[in-house]
Amino acid sequence: MKRFILEGVVIISSTIKDIAKYTGLSLGTISKYINGGTVKEKNRKLLEDAITQLDFKVNELARGLKTSKSMTIGVLIPEINNVFSMNIISNIENTLLQNGYSTIICDFRNDAQLENEKLNFLINKMVDGIIIMPLHITSEDLSRIKIPFVLVDRAINNVGCDTVLVDNLGASYNAVEHLINCGHKRIGIICGNKKIYTASERLKGYISAFDDYKLTIDQDLIKYGSYDLQSGYDLLIELININNPPTAVFVTNYEMTLGCIIAINEKGIKIPDELSIIGFDNLEMARIVNPPLSIVAQPTEEIGKMAAEIILKRLKGDMQDFPQLIKLKTDLKIKKSVKRVL
Amino acid sequence: MKRFILEGVVIISSTIKDIAKYTGLSLGTISKYINGGTVKEKNRKLLEDAITQLDFKVNELARGLKTSKSMTIGVLIPEINNVFSMNIISNIENTLLQNGYSTIICDFRNDAQLENEKLNFLINKMVDGIIIMPLHITSEDLSRIKIPFVLVDRAINNVGCDTVLVDNLGASYNAVEHLINCGHKRIGIICGNKKIYTASERLKGYISAFDDYKLTIDQDLIKYGSYDLQSGYDLLIELININNPPTAVFVTNYEMTLGCIIAINEKGIKIPDELSIIGFDNLEMARIVNPPLSIVAQPTEEIGKMAAEIILKRLKGDMQDFPQLIKLKTDLKIKKSVKRVL
DNA sequence: CTGTTAGCGCATTCAA
DNA sequence: TTGAATGCGCTAACAG
Numbered sequence: 001m002k003r004f005i006l007e008g009v010v011i012i013s014s015t016i017k018d019i020a021k022y023t024g025l026s027l028g029t030i031s032k033y034i035n036g037g038t039v040k041e042k043n044r045k046l047l048e049d050a051i052t053q054l055d056f057k058v059n060e061l062a063r064g065l066k067t068s069k070s071m072t073i074g075v076l077i078p079e080i081n082n083v084f085s086m087n088i089i090s091n092i093e094n095t096l097l098q099n100g101y102s103t104i105i106c107d108f109r110n111d112a113q114l115e116n117e118k119l120n121f122l123i124n125k126m127v128d129g130i131i132i133m134p135l136h137i138t139s140e141d142l143s144r145i146k147i148p149f150v151l152v153d154r155a156i157n158n159v160g161c162d163t164v165l166v167d168n169l170g171a172s173y174n175a176v177e178h179l180i181n182c183g184h185k186r187i188g189i190i191c192g193n194k195k196i197y198t199a200s201e202r203l204k205g206y207i208s209a210f211d212d213y214k215l216t217i218d219q220d221l222i223k224y225g226s227y228d229l230q231s232g233y234d235l236l237i238e239l240i241n242i243n244n245p246p247t248a249v250f251v252t253n254y255e256m257t258l259g260c261i262i263a264i265n266e267k268g269i270k271i272p273d274e275l276s277i278i279g280f281d282n283l284e285m286a287r288i289v290n291p292p293l294s295i296v297a298q299p300t301e302e303i304g305k306m307a308a309e310i311i312l313k314r315l316k317g318d319m320q321d322f323p324q325l326i327k328l329k330t331d332l333k334i335k336k337s338v339k340r341v342l
Numbered sequence: 343m344k345r346f347i348l349e350g351v352v353i354i355s356s357t358i359k360d361i362a363k364y365t366g367l368s369l370g371t372i373s374k375y376i377n378g379g380t381v382k383e384k385n386r387k388l389l390e391d392a393i394t395q396l397d398f399k400v401n402e403l404a405r406g407l408k409t410s411k412s413m414t415i416g417v418l419i420p421e422i423n424n425v426f427s428m429n430i431i432s433n434i435e436n437t438l439l440q441n442g443y444s445t446i447i448c449d450f451r452n453d454a455q456l457e458n459e460k461l462n463f464l465i466n467k468m469v470d471g472i473i474i475m476p477l478h479i480t481s482e483d484l485s486r487i488k489i490p491f492v493l494v495d496r497a498i499n500n501v502g503c504d505t506v507l508v509d510n511l512g513a514s515y516n517a518v519e520h521l522i523n524c525g526h527k528r529i530g531i532i533c534g535n536k537k538i539y540t541a542s543e544r545l546k547g548y549i550s551a552f553d554d555y556k557l558t559i560d561q562d563l564i565k566y567g568s569y570d571l572q573s574g575y576d577l578l579i580e581l582i583n584i585n586n587p588p589t590a591v592f593v594t595n596y597e598m599t600l601g602c603i604i605a606i607n608e609k610g611i612k613i614p615d616e617l618s619i620i621g622f623d624n625l626e627m628a629r630i631v632n633p634p635l636s637i638v639a640q641p642t643e644e645i646g647k648m649a650a651e652i653i654l655k656r657l658k659g660d661m662q663d664f665p666q667l668i669k670l671k672t673d674l675k676i677k678k679s680v681k682r683v684l
Numbered sequence: 685c686t687g688t689t690a691g692c693g694c695a696t697t698c699a700a
Numbered sequence: 701t702t703g704a705a706t707g708c709g710c711t712a713a714c715a716g
Binding site: 015032063 | 692693695696697
């Protein structure tokens with residue numbers, strides 16, 4: 001038994017050696033018991049007693065060194081600081097913990113360099129697997145990862161790996177279709193940089209709906225923002241100021257939706273009478289806006305759970321269906337921000 | 343050099359032994375170099391080369407076993423899934439990472455049992471320190487923690503430990519004072535369960551402001567909720583339906599503020615003409631509400647940073663000022679939800 | 685400045 | 701079923 005002093009308190013930390021001394025059993029037997037092996041009933045009791053008496057806890061570091069498993073999963077994410085990411089992380093963490101894994105979170109703050117640094121950090125930390133929401137990362141970077149990993153939210157071309165994402169194209173299609181069905185013909189879209197996977201998919205959905213309904217696309221109604229609040233704000237104002245403004249707008253991410261709402265409030269635009277709008281993500285926001293906002297809601301809980309489950313599966317060595325591409329459906333929550341026109 | 347096969351790819355993972363073979367140097371020298379020690383210029387080059395050639399990475403598990411340091415900090419939090427927590431976590435993670443520590447997050451979902459289980463989980467994981475936003479945890483539970491820890495957001499009685507919180511009483515006082523200064527006399531408050539530290543402090547601030555301004559307190563105007571959306575909703579409706587309803591309401595947390603806004607929208611109450619309101623937390627929300635909501639904003643970035651810094655300090659063995667109590671100031675953001683009356 | 689050595693705590697052979 | 705012995709990869713103490 002090792003004693004040391006911390007903050008003036010005597011600490012006792014015991015190892016299997018101490019258990020061995022206490023019980024007279026050998027290290028092998030103890031280790032076996034700890035890991036669920038069968039031991040003579042008498043010894044089992046002896047060990048149970050010893051473990052509680054000495055307050056024994058296995059040293060996961062030592063175990064990890066021996067087994068080459070740290071029982072931790074790294075999560076690499078562009079920005080922890082938004083509801084979408086948080087929901088996903090929360091569900092990843094929960095699912096993993098139920099399986100004995102802990103989660104190390106690395107937020108790279110949308111910074112390309114940090115993204116790579118933190119990836120290395122995680123690998124160094126000997127995590128057993130990594131869940132990544134990629135931003136700037138390339139297939140080359142990914143090829144350096146020698147442990148199971150799964151991509152979340154965004155796919156990367158030419159990388160054969162497990163990926164969990166939502167049907168962005170369909171999400172967008174459904175939203176635009178809804179607007180069309182409500183009689184809108186001039187529908188603006190505020191989308192993100194075409195280079196971003198989700199952004200380009202969402203634009204495709206818009207175009208696809210227009211095609212299917214034989215409507216002609218007016219390039220003036222397609223605005224490219226940068227997925228942040230300010231561009232949502234600016235682009236909404238641009239849209240309403242063009243010659244023949246849209247009667248409805250579809251905004252393709254959360255931050256830009258916020259920006260649009262602020263612009264709408266400031267300009268005193270009446271929703272849905274003067275403008276119909278469909279936003280993205282975050283049901284909570286949709287509810288406090290007046291009138292409540294129709295939005296495309298992403299299944300964040302499922303994304304998190306699925307990602308965790310796939311990585312757990314791979315960690316068990318089950319390579320079935322590799323590489324697995326999971327495309328989850330979004331949900332169009334219809335509230336009161338869309339007007340039915342003739 | 344160890345070779346193994348994963349997903350059909352040959353993996354090479356090298357240790358200092360491999361470096362030793364490659365360079366002809368001893369383990370001691372290599373270890374020293376890795377840890378920033380000085381070696382002969384010639385050897386330095388040799389090592390640099392070897393390390394890149396063999397793609398050497400220190401095994402943090404082995405290092406941790408040797409040094410009894412895992413270089414990870416646990417964060418135990420009631421709910422990861424809200425803006426307040428998120429901001430704090432994000433800043434904790436960032437500050438720690440800059441100091442070489444990683445962050446393991448444990449979300450106990452407001453569950454008393456999970457709170458203890460996850461605490462044990464973290465301790466088992468050999469984290470070097472813990473940052474806790476306590477909910478049900480008692481001073482006894484805390485006394486079992488043998489490593490540095492700091493409390494965040496909520497203090498616990500009779501526990502001498504580092505704590506970072508916000509001046510809740512002052513926050514509340516200032517908000518109520520603002521309402522009083524705007525001429526309001528009948529001011530409702532929607533607060534949380536008195537047992538919760540932050541809730542009772544916020545109520546004290548209300549009472550204190552009333553006392554200082556020689557206003558009499560009407561118990562009908564004090565409503566106790568449970569910090570969730572629904573109780574915010576319900577209690578706002580209760581408040582406006584009493585005989586002599588308030589002209590202003592102060593809501594003391596984020597979720598209840600959401601509930602109030604939804605109630606206000608549904609009932610078609612005109613803000614600020616028919617009712618003045620001050621909410622809590624989350625500036626983002628305040629901006630998208632129409633009219634923009636005056637709120638008490640908490641310095642979440644600072645809370646996270648301070649908590650991380652204190653634990654880093656303790657980890658270095660610096661016990662100066664222990665136990666440290668840090669009380670940060672909130673910020674009353676005045677927007678347009680409060681009417682100035684005669 | 686460099687090399688040698690011991691051992692952190694555990695899991696895992698292999699014998700018994 | 702149990703025990704003894706070995707080593708995971710690294711750091712730290714010491715001797716050179």
